Amino acid sequence: MVLDVVAGALTLVGAALALVAGVGMVRFPDVFARMHAATKPATLGLLLIVIGALLRVDDPGSTVQLLLVMFVQFLTAPVGAHMVGRAAYRAGGLLAPDTVLDELATALADGGPQGPVPPQAT
Amino acid sequence: MTVVAVVAYVLLSIGALCTLVRLVIGPSLADRVVATDLLLVLVICAVGVNAVHVGRSDYLDVMVVVGVVGFLGTVTVARFIEKRGA
Amino acid sequence: MTAAMVVRRLLRAAVLIAVWVALWGEATVGNLVSGVLVVIAIEVLFPVGPDVVPAEDEGTLHPIATLRFLAVFSWALVVATWQVAVACLRPRLRLAEAIVAVPLVSRSAVIATFVANAISLTPGTLTVEVSDRRPDGSLVLYVHALDASDPDAVRADGRRFEELAVAAFGSAGDRARWKEVVS
Numbered sequence: 239m240v241l242d243v244v245a246g247a248l249t250l251v252g253a254a255l256a257l258v259a260g261v262g263m264v265r266f267p268d269v270f271a272r273m274h275a276a277t278k279p280a281t282l283g284l285l286l287i288v289i290g291a292l293l294r295v296d297d298p299g300s301t302v303q304l305l306l307v308m309f310v311q312f313l314t315a316p317v318g319a320h321m322v323g324r325a326a327y328r329a330g331g332l333l334a335p336d337t338v339l340d341e342l343a344t345a346l347a348d349g350g351p352q353g354p355v356p357p358q359a360t
Numbered sequence: 361m362t363v364v365a366v367v368a369y370v371l372l373s374i375g376a377l378c379t380l381v382r383l384v385i386g387p388s389l390a391d392r393v394v395a396t397d398l399l400l401v402l403v404i405c406a407v408g409v410n411a412v413h414v415g416r417s418d419y420l421d422v423m424v425v426v427g428v429v430g431f432l433g434t435v436t437v438a439r440f441i442e443k444r445g446a
Numbered sequence: 447m448t449a450a451m452v453v454r455r456l457l458r459a460a461v462l463i464a465v466w467v468a469l470w471g472e473a474t475v476g477n478l479v480s481g482v483l484v485v486i487a488i489e490v491l492f493p494v495g496p497d498v499v500p501a502e503d504e505g506t507l508h509p510i511a512t513l514r515f516l517a518v519f520s521w522a523l524v525v526a527t528w529q530v531a532v533a534c535l536r537p538r539l540r541l542a543e544a545i546v547a548v549p550l551v552s553r554s555a556v557i558a559t560f561v562a563n564a565i566s567l568t569p570g571t572l573t574v575e576v577s578d579r580r581p582d583g584s585l586v587l588y589v590h591a592l593d594a595s596d597p598d599a600v601r602a603d604g605r606r607f608e609e610l611a612v613a614a615f616g617s618a619g620d621r622a623r624w625k626e627v628v629s
Contacts, residue, residue, distance in 0.1 A: 246364040249412045253368035253375075255527060256405050259398055260375030262534035263382040269390045270590045271543060272382070274530055274572055276398040281567065282527040284401060287368075287408035299471035300417030306468045307404065307423045314431035316566030316573070318397055321438035323574040323590060326390035327545075329445045424469060 241293045248290035255283030269326045273319045281315050284308070365413035369406065376402045393437040400430035459485050511614040515564075518610055522568040529569045533592065545574060546597045548587045548604035551627050552620040557611050558585045564607040565589055571600055 262275025288308050292301055376399060383395040404423045411417060466481035467473050548565070550558055562573040565587065575588040591600050612624050 242361060245412055246361060249364055249368050249409055250371075252405065253371035253409065255531070256402055257371045257375040257378075258527075258531045258534055260378035260402070262530060263395060263398060264378045265534055268543070269388065269394065270572065270574070271592060272391060273394055274570070274590075274592055275534060276394050276401075277572070278523065278530050278567060279527045279534075280398055280401045280405075282523055284405050284408065287405050287412065291408050291411040294412050294415045295417045296415075297417065300411075300420055302468045303417070303420045303424060303471050304408075304411075306465065307408075307420070307427055310424065310427045310431075311401070311404070312567075313563070314427065315401075316563040318431055318434040318438070319394075319566055320562065320573050321435050322390055322393055322397075322441070323572060325438045325441035326388070327574055329388075329390070329441055420471070 245290040245293040248286045252283040252286035252290065255279040259283065270323055273323055277315045277319045281311055284311055361413055365409055368409045372402055372406050372409065389437065389441055393434055397430055397434045400426055459489065462488065507615055508613060515610040515614040519564050519567065526567060526569040542593060544591050544597060546589050546591055546600045548589050548601050550585050550587060550608055551623055552608065552612055552616060553584055554617055554620055557608065557616060557620060558587065560611045561604065561607045562587055565604055568603065571603065
């Protein structure tokens with residue numbers, strides 16, 4: 239019974255975080271900020287829902303599958319965001335106009351098409 | 361538990377609707393692929409809510425498959441953007 | 447092939463077979479056999495040779511340091527989600543975005559990957575690009591930050607994760623390099 243309540247609470251918080259992710263997608267001004275909104279709350283929300291499901295489902299096979307889902311999401315969300323971010327940056331023109339600081343631009347300007355040359359100072 | 365499930369589904373649906381809005385508006389391909397990725401994660405969350413509600417594990421395979429396939433799709437479109445522009 | 451390399455390959459194969467069985471949900475004989483076949487096929491078709499992970503980058507796993515890494519990382523994810531949620535739901539959006547260069551000390555691509563992923567799941571930062579190797583072999587991560595008021599804080603976060611990651615799975619060379627930097 240207590241477990242059910244905890245599972246329910248976790249599910250609600252997880253779903254609320256998923257809603258936050260959706261709202262962030264609409265409100266943020268450029269692609270990169272939207273990726274923040276799409277990865278972090280969604281991953282944590284899924285984590286909470288999966289923990290809720292772990293509390294409610296009993297057999298060991300399902301437990302392992304749920305853990306696998308969590309694991310896969312943790313590994314793939316940042317990598318996917320990184321790849322899209324990299325491609326979007328190189329495609330150009332996608333940073334919000336009020337971006338304050340851009341150290342990658344100077345590095346890319348030095349390095350040319352094969353990749354950024356990092357700043358020499360540590 | 362049914363109440364919890366209904367509320368959770370409603371929250372997820374509103375989030376999915378917002379994501380759909382972004383999917384349609386764009387303006388670039390990168391925005392759309394991020395929106396698609398989030399939409400698939402919301403689908404996985406919905407299957408999870410079903411598991412919490414029903415207490416059975418009939419559809420867990422869907423979660424794993426959608427997660428992996430969503431990632432593959434995102435990476436593929438990202439590489440496309442890199443080659444052909446957003 | 448040295449004994450250490452054989453042990454590593456077997457461990458890697460065991461982990462992959464475990465994942466395969468986990469995907470199917472039950473540990474039956476059929477799943478195990480098909481798992482072994484699939485893993486053999488993977489090892490033949492996609493070998494992880496020394497060009498992917500150079501011998502000097504092979505890390506050693508310290509279990510307690512790994513747990514610390516995972517704990518810090520999980521807590522950072524919670525804080526990150528809270529910050530993003532607050533930023534999303536504020537009535538007036540106030541973001542000052544920036545892309546910050548975060549130089550790493552270690553030369554290993556594996557450490558760079560772990561740190562990049564950890565940075566992506568932590569407050570306000572998302573790794574966007576990795577540079578080519580500098581003359582001394584180390585790498586630089588380029589991180590997109592939602593709030594640019596303090597770029598050095600972003601670099602400090604990156605270094606903290608790198609320190610935890612090197613302690614958890616760094617190679618001997620990277621650990622030595624970190625000791626020099628810290629002292």
